[in-house]
Amino acid sequence: MKKTILLFLAVIALTIGGGIGGHYLHEYLRNRPTCPEEDSSQFVTLTDAVPDAILEIRYFSTYNFVGTRIDGYLEPTALLTRQAADSLRAVSDDLKALGYRLKIYDAYRPQRAVDHFVRWAENVPDTLMRQFFYPDLDKSVLFDQEYICAKSGHTRGSTVDLTLFDMRTEKELDMGGTFDWFGPESHPDFCGDPETQAFTGDNAKSPAGRSITPEQFCNRMILREAMLRHGFKPFPTEWWHFCLKDEPFPDTYFNFPVRQL
Numbered sequence: 550m551k552k553t554i555l556l557f558l559a560v561i562a563l564t565i566g567g568g569i570g571g572h573y574l575h576e577y578l579r580n581r582p583t584c585p586e587e588d589s590s591q592f593v594t595l596t597d598a599v600p601d602a603i604l605e606i607r608y609f610s611t612y613n614f615v616g617t618r619i620d621g622y623l624e625p626t627a628l629l630t631r632q633a634a635d636s637l638r639a640v641s642d643d644l645k646a647l648g649y650r651l652k653i654y655d656a657y658r659p660q661r662a663v664d665h666f667v668r669w670a671e672n673v674p675d676t677l678m679r680q681f682f683y684p685d686l687d688k689s690v691l692f693d694q695e696y697i698c699a700k701s702g703h704t705r706g707s708t709v710d711l712t713l714f715d716m717r718t719e720k721e722l723d724m725g726g727t728f729d730w731f732g733p734e735s736h737p738d739f740c741g742d743p744e745t746q747a748f749t750g751d752n753a754k755s756p757a758g759r760s761i762t763p764e765q766f767c768n769r770m771i772l773r774e775a776m777l778r779h780g781f782k783p784f785p786t787e788w789w790h791f792c793l794k795d796e797p798f799p800d801t802y803f804n805f806p807v808r809q810l
């Protein structure tokens with residue numbers, strides 16, 4: 550009988566204790582300080598801010614230079630800081646008046662995705678997608694030539710990779726090269742001077758003697774000019790990559806995954 554009472558009391562004590570403990574654990578989890586890298590509160594879903602944008606999120610798909618879905622891309626969507634998204638909306642409105650829509654390949658990129666690129670770059674024999682993205686280069690030089698870096702501006706949340714979609718032809722505007730083409734043909738100054746927007750046809754940097762036409766160069770300049778007009782800065786090696794000049798988080802490399810906010 551005594552044993553039964555003791556057991557009964559022990560069960561009561563454990564139940565009450567567990568309840569109180571659970572309560573405190575719940576409060577702790579609710580109020581724990583969020584690591585700044587995981588805080589998405591200053592970000593927006595790009596298409597909420599720029600409803601006309603077309604998304605083709607290559608790192609969610611397998612059509613990218615790695616050939617698999619990239620870590621951290623849980624949904625085929627794009628996120629940006631509010632400030633970058635607002636500026637991009639202004640770009641979109643400008644270009645819409647000229648008959649173009651923005652087509653987005655990538656925006657915010659979590660650090661875990663960049664880490665995935667680095668692991669891929671270190672695995673030199675894996676050249677599954679070489680014919681599409683780097684046929685003229687040996688994979689072993691990608692890291693040295695900074696095509697792949699351990700840190701990316703995209704991870705700070707105010708950088709976007711994009712091209713233009715022509716509403717008249719219902720096709721992408723011909724930029725004379727694809728997004729994520731590793732090579733000097735992707736440089737904004739390939740075959741022309743982006744400062745003066747003059748086409749020169751100078752293709753000396755291309756290892757395979759590739760070239761772009763005056764029209765393709767001009768198309769790259771339409772995108773560049775609109776982006777620069779609304780506070781973005783260009784990147785010297787990729788015509789499709791732009792970062793907000795006054796980015797709100799210049800020192801934070803975020804790591805929350807890409808999915809609708």
Ligand SMILES: [Zn+2]
Pocket residue numbers: 703708709710787789790791
């Ligand atoms: Zn980029």
